[in-house]
Amino acid sequence: KNKNKVSWVCSDCGWSDGQWWGYCRECKCVGTMREFKEVVVDNGGKTSGFQVSEKIVQGWLGKGAGENVPMRLTDVNKGVNPLNWRFPLSGLFGEEVSRVLGGGLVPGSLVLVGGDPGVGKSTLMLQIASIIAEGKEIGKSAPVLYVSGEESVEQIGNRADRMDISTDELFLYSSTDIEDILEKAQVLSPRALIVDSIQTVHLMGVTGSAGGIYQVKECTAALLRFAKKTNVPVFLIGHVTKSGDIAGPRVLEHIVDAVLYMEVGTLFCLGEQYSSHRLLRAFKNRFGSTDELGVFEMSPCGLKAVMNPSEIFMSEKHSDSEFLAGSAIAVIMDGSRTFVIEIQALCAPGSSLSRQVNGVQAGKADMIISVLMKQAGLKLQSNAIFLSVVGGATLSETAGDLAVAAAICSRHFPIPKHVAFIGEIDLGGELRMVPKMEKRVSTVAKLGYKKCIVPKLAEKVLQGLDFGDLEVLGCNNLKEVINTVP
Numbered sequence: 001k002n003k004n005k006v007s008w009v010c011s012d013c014g015w016s017d018g019q020w021w022g023y024c025r026e027c028k029c030v031g032t033m034r035e036f037k038e039v040v041v042d043n044g045g046k047t048s049g050f051q052v053s054e055k056i057v058q059g060w061l062g063k064g065a066g067e068n069v070p071m072r073l074t075d076v077n078k079g080v081n082p083l084n085w086r087f088p089l090s091g092l093f094g095e096e097v098s099r100v101l102g103g104g105l106v107p108g109s110l111v112l113v114g115g116d117p118g119v120g121k122s123t124l125m126l127q128i129a130s131i132i133a134e135g136k137e138i139g140k141s142a143p144v145l146y147v148s149g150e151e152s153v154e155q156i157g158n159r160a161d162r163m164d165i166s167t168d169e170l171f172l173y174s175s176t177d178i179e180d181i182l183e184k185a186q187v188l189s190p191r192a193l194i195v196d197s198i199q200t201v202h203l204m205g206v207t208g209s210a211g212g213i214y215q216v217k218e219c220t221a222a223l224l225r226f227a228k229k230t231n232v233p234v235f236l237i238g239h240v241t242k243s244g245d246i247a248g249p250r251v252l253e254h255i256v257d258a259v260l261y262m263e264v265g266t267l268f269c270l271g272e273q274y275s276s277h278r279l280l281r282a283f284k285n286r287f288g289s290t291d292e293l294g295v296f297e298m299s300p301c302g303l304k305a306v307m308n309p310s311e312i313f314m315s316e317k318h319s320d321s322e323f324l325a326g327s328a329i330a331v332i333m334d335g336s337r338t339f340v341i342e343i344q345a346l347c348a349p350g351s352s353l354s355r356q357v358n359g360v361q362a363g364k365a366d367m368i369i370s371v372l373m374k375q376a377g378l379k380l381q382s383n384a385i386f387l388s389v390v391g392g393a394t395l396s397e398t399a400g401d402l403a404v405a406a407a408i409c410s411r412h413f414p415i416p417k418h419v420a421f422i423g424e425i426d427l428g429g430e431l432r433m434v435p436k437m438e439k440r441v442s443t444v445a446k447l448g449y450k451k452c453i454v455p456k457l458a459e460k461v462l463q464g465l466d467f468g469d470l471e472v473l474g475c476n477n478l479k480e481v482i483n484t485v486p
């Protein structure tokens, strides 16, 4: 009689398991379990080796997994909890990606990486996949599976060649069937799984075509169960369309553990030239802060971390001048995300007082100009004033008041390039607090600005927080701002 016994052996600690769990239940390592098949033949002689078994554990495909039972709090986190450990990612990216993830990749986490088509998600994930596979930080490589439903393995291979990625342990697979993907993942027992993209995969037996709302939700739920059960971290790429497509990643934000959005770095307010920068932001993170922001530079061979974003300012087009004439930097919020935008002002003397505003409410502009004349003594009476928000954004928050005022003043009092302005202005020319000061200021700091002008009261809120080299200056009113900035 023939009897084939399959076991899974941890290549790290040697622990052997009768079932594949995705991780080693002894040493809690992910990506170390290797299938070991013992072939027992008639003559009693044994041959054994690493072979692929046909039997696949599919527990995560079905919904009600029966073996989970309520656990006593005091029994949770006993011993080595895999969740206390994070996989460090550095390589090309320094600490950028690790930081955005909240200090490393958490085993068993499902991370959604969203962004507009063409922004560079596939490129970034291929690079991250190779870094995880190499595992330089822990001195040990392990398989990582990159699955694409959009590109063939040859296409991904070509891209990897262009980017000079030649990691032994990086496995490419082209499939759109979640069941198939998870089966292949099990055979490989990877350290991480990347699925590109959620819009292209489908699950048998679920209504609708790939990209439809049911498919997107069910596929994500299956990947979540897979991640939780096996401890294999899963990255899920998702396209966000400008119109906020309902079947897009937006509906997934609450299912996954973390949402990272990748976007073009228009933050540097410098127009076309700087569209070669990419930002990676944590929009949601169950394992870390959502204030984190990574800055990358695009190159023909992939993304590179910009460790010190202030260097970007140095290389900027008007690097001959230390001052921004006629413009100022504001920090605004969109939902929980912070944006740095540039506000431009042009005061043409000689003509009667006329105003042309773009992206700033006309009434708001009038008020700020009047306050500047009345409370700060600026002589703007016989000026035509033009205001514009660079990039066509609309300034709807009072937090931008101070930057509007500063832009108008900057003809008279030049503003150094590394200064950002946050604050509301009242009719008396006093600066008022705005919400989320801490978040705004930390964005400014991360983007490499040197100085940030805030309302005096905000100093208290910001006290004791670490903003690196950023100098945070509190001012009571517009006059103080004018005296402080240059």
Ligand code: TYD
Residues within 6 Å of the ligand: 115, 116, 117, 118, 119, 120, 121, 122, 123, 124, 297, 298, 299, 300, 301, 302, 303, 304
């Ligand atoms: P891609 O990663 O395919 O974008 P997405 O997956 O978000 O749709 O990148 C789009 C194009 O940009 C692709 O042709 C490769 C190119 N690219 C570079 O040349 N260098 C880079 O650093 C990045 C990020 C992209």
Ligand code: MG
Residues within 6 Å of the ligand: 121, 122, 123, 150, 196
């Ligand atoms: Mg892509």
